């Protein structure tokens with residue numbers, strides 16, 4: 001199973017990881033290993049790169065396989081601990097078999113990189129900061145649903161039998177639920193149907209997130225949309 005990677009593949013993988021890191025992980029205090037030490041690639045970077053092969057379709061990798069891979073750079077290596085440390089201590093979402101593998105089915109001694117868009121769930125920096133961000137966001141909104149105005153802990157404005165519980169919801173459902181894309185909505189407003197729309201920070205719908213809405217619209221509107229797009233795309237046949 002073990003495969004070697006060329007220097008070019010290693011550098012490209014590292015750049016890919018770094019771009020996810022900058023976008024999603026840096027703000028949580030996840031630690032990006034340096035690609036190179038004094039002259040060789042660092043073991044941490046090599047392990048991370050190996051686990052990230054094929055991302056986002058990663059696979060489980062055994063400790064033996066990782067050790068083999070690292071040995072092609074550091075021949076005296078006999079026990080690779082890096083995968084474990086990259087997860088729990090440095091914040092990368094890498095799970096180990098036999099322990100914290102709620103996300104995937106892994107055997108003991110196997111590791112898998114789950115995502116580069118979220119830190120390791122038990123990562124300390126992550127939990128504190130994420131709770132803080134959510135609390136201060138709710139505070140900014142006066143602890144009210146951005147869409148209907150129901151207040152947290154009080155009866156919902158439209159459904160008096162329901163006690164309002166604010167939930168993190170997407171501004172743009174096609175983007176990840178990360179700071180900048182979160183608005184507080186009550187459980188009544190945060191329903192599946194809302195994913196058809198993109199909201200702004202004041203909870204107003206600003207555009208479509210799902211073209212299915214067009215199909216539901218009146219024929220007159222559909223005709224207007226058709227004309228608009230026909231013009232924009234200069235009558236191009238979408239099936240070609």
Ligand SMILES: [Zn+2]
Nearest residue numbers: 145148186189
């Ligand atoms: Zn609401």
